[in-house]
Amino acid sequence: DTAVSQTPKYLVTQMGNDKSIKCEQNLGHDTMYWYKQDSKKFLKIMFSYNNKELIINETVPNRFSPKSPDKAHLNLHINSLELGDSAVYFCASSQEPRVAGQETQYFGPGTRLLVL
Amino acid sequence: AQSVTQLGSHVSVSEGALVLLRCNYSSSVPPYLFWYVQYPNQGLQLLLKYTTGATLVKGINGFEAEFKKSETSFHLTKPSAHMSDAAEYFCAVSQYGNKLVFGAGTILRVKS
Numbered sequence: 001d002t003a004v005s006q007t008p009k010y011l012v013t014q015m016g017n018d019k020s021i022k023c024e025q026n027l028g029h030d031t032m033y034w035y036k037q038d039s040k041k042f043l044k045i046m047f048s049y050n051n052k053e054l055i056i057n058e059t060v061p062n063r064f065s066p067k068s069p070d071k072a073h074l075n076l077h078i079n080s081l082e083l084g085d086s087a088v089y090f091c092a093s094s095q096e097p098r099v100a101g102q103e104t105q106y107f108g109p110g111t112r113l114l115v116l
Numbered sequence: 117a118q119s120v121t122q123l124g125s126h127v128s129v130s131e132g133a134l135v136l137l138r139c140n141y142s143s144s145v146p147p148y149l150f151w152y153v154q155y156p157n158q159g160l161q162l163l164l165k166y167t168t169g170a171t172l173v174k175g176i177n178g179f180e181a182e183f184k185k186s187e188t189s190f191h192l193t194k195p196s197a198h199m200s201d202a203a204e205y206f207c208a209v210s211q212y213g214n215k216l217v218f219g220a221g222t223i224l225r226v227k228s
Contacts, residue, residue: 031214041221043216043218045217056215105214107160107161
């Protein structure tokens with residue numbers, strides 16, 4: 001059974017379109033994250049949610065909007081896609097950190113987004 | 117703000133040789149440190165982590181890392197490289213809110 005799953009695995013779309021990436025975890029975790037890995041493989045956090053509440057919101061354009069319908073799901077919606085949005089997007093989850101920073105994050109397989 | 121520097125974007129070793137991947141961090145508070153591995157076209161998998169306690173941490177696949185506060189380092193080692201170790205390795209430090217700050221990654225190549 002896949003612990004953290006993402007759909008779709010690949011996404012090719014035109015500039016200006018709106019797209020969503022879905023993430024689900026079956027680990028019973030309270031906290032979920034979105035990371036972006038750019039073409040140079042640099043990984044940076046975008047958002048984190050704890051029990052459906054937004055905890056971290058890095059300096060991400062407003063075109064990116066995370067949505068957490070329940071604590072097992074964290075979807076990422078992107079409006080008006082731009083060329084620079086092409087990247088691999090990783091979802092992750094962890095237990096709620098009782099001691100800040102200690103909890104292991106479990107990553108999904110990634111969604112490879114290509115904007116043409 | 118905390119940050120991570122991985123020395124060497126590419127490391128090449130022969131099969132059976134020692135693997136040493138370097139990671140230095142900067143942190144104003146006691147750090148929590150992680151090593152993740154990424155195989156081609158896959159997600160990240162935790163190798164090991166340091167939170168508190170013993171400074172020598174053992175992980176999966178024969179890897180280990182030693183936290184050295186005086187050197188602000190958390191280098192990853194494996195005594196004998198295997199072809200299956202070829203992958204990209206990321207060192208990370210955890211910030212408030214469990215936010216992981218990653219280094220730029222080191223690609224490990226294993227030669228037969």
